[in-house]
Amino acid sequence: MSSEVVRRPRPKGAGAAPFRSLMWRFPWLRPLLLLAPPMAWFVFVYLASLVLLLISAFWSIDPFTTQVVQVWNTNNFQTILSDPTYRTIIGRTAGLAGLVTITDVVLAFPLAFFMAKVASRRVQSLLFAAVLLPLWASYLARVYAWILILNHSGVLNWSLQSIGLPSANIGYTNTAMWLVFSYIWLPFMIIPTYAALERVPDSLLEAAADLGARRWRSTLDVLLPLALPGVVAGSIFTFSLTLGDYITPILVGGAGSQFIGNVVYNNVGIANNIPFAAALATVPVVIMAVYLLVAQRLGAFEAL
Amino acid sequence: MGSTASGPGSWARWGCFAAAATIALTACGSSNTPSGSTLTQPPTAKTAPQTSIGAGEGQLNLVLWDGYADKSWVDPFTAATGCKVNQHPAGSSDEMVSLMKDGGGGNWDMVSASGDADLRLIYSGDVKPMNTALIPDWTNFQPLFQAPSFNTINGVHYGISLQWGPNTLLYSTKKFVNPPTSWSVIYDPANKGLVTVPDNPIQIADAALYLSKTKPSLGIKDPYELTKPQFDAAVALLKAQQPLIKKYWALATDEISLFQNGDVTVGAAWPYQTIQLKLAGAAVNDTIPTEGATGWADTWMLATKATHPNCAYLWTKWVSTPKVQAMQALSFGETPVNTKACAEMEALQAGSCAQYHADAPGSYFDTIKFWKTPIAQCADGTNTCIPYADWVSAWTTIKG
Numbered sequence: 001m002s003s004e005v006v007r008r009p010r011p012k013g014a015g016a017a018p019f020r021s022l023m024w025r026f027p028w029l030r031p032l033l034l035l036a037p038p039m040a041w042f043v044f045v046y047l048a049s050l051v052l053l054l055i056s057a058f059w060s061i062d063p064f065t066t067q068v069v070q071v072w073n074t075n076n077f078q079t080i081l082s083d084p085t086y087r088t089i090i091g092r093t094a095g096l097a098g099l100v101t102i103t104d105v106v107l108a109f110p111l112a113f114f115m116a117k118v119a120s121r122r123v124q125s126l127l128f129a130a131v132l133l134p135l136w137a138s139y140l141a142r143v144y145a146w147i148l149i150l151n152h153s154g155v156l157n158w159s160l161q162s163i164g165l166p167s168a169n170i171g172y173t174n175t176a177m178w179l180v181f182s183y184i185w186l187p188f189m190i191i192p193t194y195a196a197l198e199r200v201p202d203s204l205l206e207a208a209a210d211l212g213a214r215r216w217r218s219t220l221d222v223l224l225p226l227a228l229p230g231v232v233a234g235s236i237f238t239f240s241l242t243l244g245d246y247i248t249p250i251l252v253g254g255a256g257s258q259f260i261g262n263v264v265y266n267n268v269g270i271a272n273n274i275p276f277a278a279a280l281a282t283v284p285v286v287i288m289a290v291y292l293l294v295a296q297r298l299g300a301f302e303a304l
Numbered sequence: 305m306g307s308t309a310s311g312p313g314s315w316a317r318w319g320c321f322a323a324a325a326t327i328a329l330t331a332c333g334s335s336n337t338p339s340g341s342t343l344t345q346p347p348t349a350k351t352a353p354q355t356s357i358g359a360g361e362g363q364l365n366l367v368l369w370d371g372y373a374d375k376s377w378v379d380p381f382t383a384a385t386g387c388k389v390n391q392h393p394a395g396s397s398d399e400m401v402s403l404m405k406d407g408g409g410g411n412w413d414m415v416s417a418s419g420d421a422d423l424r425l426i427y428s429g430d431v432k433p434m435n436t437a438l439i440p441d442w443t444n445f446q447p448l449f450q451a452p453s454f455n456t457i458n459g460v461h462y463g464i465s466l467q468w469g470p471n472t473l474l475y476s477t478k479k480f481v482n483p484p485t486s487w488s489v490i491y492d493p494a495n496k497g498l499v500t501v502p503d504n505p506i507q508i509a510d511a512a513l514y515l516s517k518t519k520p521s522l523g524i525k526d527p528y529e530l531t532k533p534q535f536d537a538a539v540a541l542l543k544a545q546q547p548l549i550k551k552y553w554a555l556a557t558d559e560i561s562l563f564q565n566g567d568v569t570v571g572a573a574w575p576y577q578t579i580q581l582k583l584a585g586a587a588v589n590d591t592i593p594t595e596g597a598t599g600w601a602d603t604w605m606l607a608t609k610a611t612h613p614n615c616a617y618l619w620t621k622w623v624s625t626p627k628v629q630a631m632q633a634l635s636f637g638e639t640p641v642n643t644k645a646c647a648e649m650e651a652l653q654a655g656s657c658a659q660y661h662a663d664a665p666g667s668y669f670d671t672i673k674f675w676k677t678p679i680a681q682c683a684d685g686t687n688t689c690i691p692y693a694d695w696v697s698a699w700t701t702i703k704g
Contacts, residue, residue: 061693083701085700085701085704086700088704089700089704147561151561151562151565151567152565152566152567153565153566154565169497171567172550172551172567250503250554253551254549254550254551255546255547255549255550255551255552255703255704256546256703256704258700258703258704263700266696266699266700267696267697273693273696273697276697
């Protein structure tokens, strides 16, 4: 390129002429360059680790040396499917994740509705701050707070006794885990539900009322279907976060409170049985894949 | 010993058992049997240890359990030797092993490893032989701790034993007016919902130890070497225990708060918890039941790439002296390996020598089964024993 060309005044992209002409000649080059770094990340870091996980799940360890033996077999999956302990643990994990999600939907919907449709601007921002406030504190601190509430001589039993009720023995049980999970993940349900509800035009509700629909009828037939994608989006958070957790079961769970994550952790950290941990780790991946498929059908991704 | 109050994830330390098995194979012999000639040689076996201690290098970098280098015995050491002690408390044996990778990488000089980490460190060549002749107090050690199989292989010492302790039965004195004398209380349905035991696959050994006394027909001789029927019996006992458990504790502090809050009244513990609870005014006590107990033992080991070896030897010499042994024992709640420490313990706290069994005769150690890696090879040479990987998966099914 001659110097004359370079000196020619150009409002934008000075000096990029060869590059630009290249772009013009190969129109696919621009998106390729733009997408190459994230795609490389996605393929090499994100997908490759999943593939490695899947591959090592089909290996096993030598019981004598605990060394990984790279011989293909499905023993790990057979153990998971045949041993009732693992079925119980998978059932407990998925069951509690579902229960926590339902609890959070029930708790979040009225609050999100109030925030989106009823509250004044001022109250709305106050509520927003209140919902997000727990997220400022560490996850661990919030779980420990619940231990202090639920243990034998904790706040709960102290309160019950002071009003003459028998003490509740729910510290270190699955009930405690349900309470703590529902509390911890609640903001992740409220926010998407609120966003979805706010997008529902008031005029639709007014139109329903004009046509003679009562409050519950318009909520059921107008508001709920329109807000559903938001609720499902929130449920992806509450469900997947509960499904993958292993700290709360350690801290507030009792005997018989293991989650999939705990068994994975023990197999990697204690037993050095990485193939089995990998095999078990594919279970939540499968559960989430099914869950996301259903969520997608319900239009959750349009609400995200 | 193990991780203390501040150690996150102390249960991870058990991981070392498995890895030790990986590399040690035949090396994890019984702690009671002398090192045989069939053991695999560790990578650093031929490294000749230094024969004299030169002038200190001015620095010493230690990986240790929290509380193992207290100001009260570090300050006099620094004053006497000029070695400034830099500490890195580890939360678990796993953390210790990973910090010591590549011979300490020139960053760390010594590690206060527990029996479960020792063989892993030795067989990965991260620690090197030490010269016991440079530690005058070594000859005063309990004979068992001069050359225990967890730190001495083929007669080569890969460290100097430090302190040990039993896994005790901790109970509330309010609930148990008559002190329990048997581990049976933690398997008794009468205590449903009031029991806590460590969240730890090695707990199977505690059950096996109990069965070795209560069901002699099983023929359990060593709780870490279990045949299939013996192992199944121990697992069945623990599965029956599961409904009685309030919580499987992971950290020493977990158990302390469980007892403090009245969530449990009896459990398996370390003397550390008893001391902390008593300091906090809780009505508890501990005992070694008639069936005996399992136990831990710690060793100071020298990193292969230690950059301050003279300070390291000076330190080991210092912590092996009766006085420092006694101080550490009382501050942490464990037992010195130096038999001469008894008088010093008495001077610091009357009655403590007997309380911690620091004056115990050799026969006492028959009641303590020190931790070692369960491996497939039994003492008789057959591969019929249950290896540690199976202990871990069984532990998962026990906890449910």
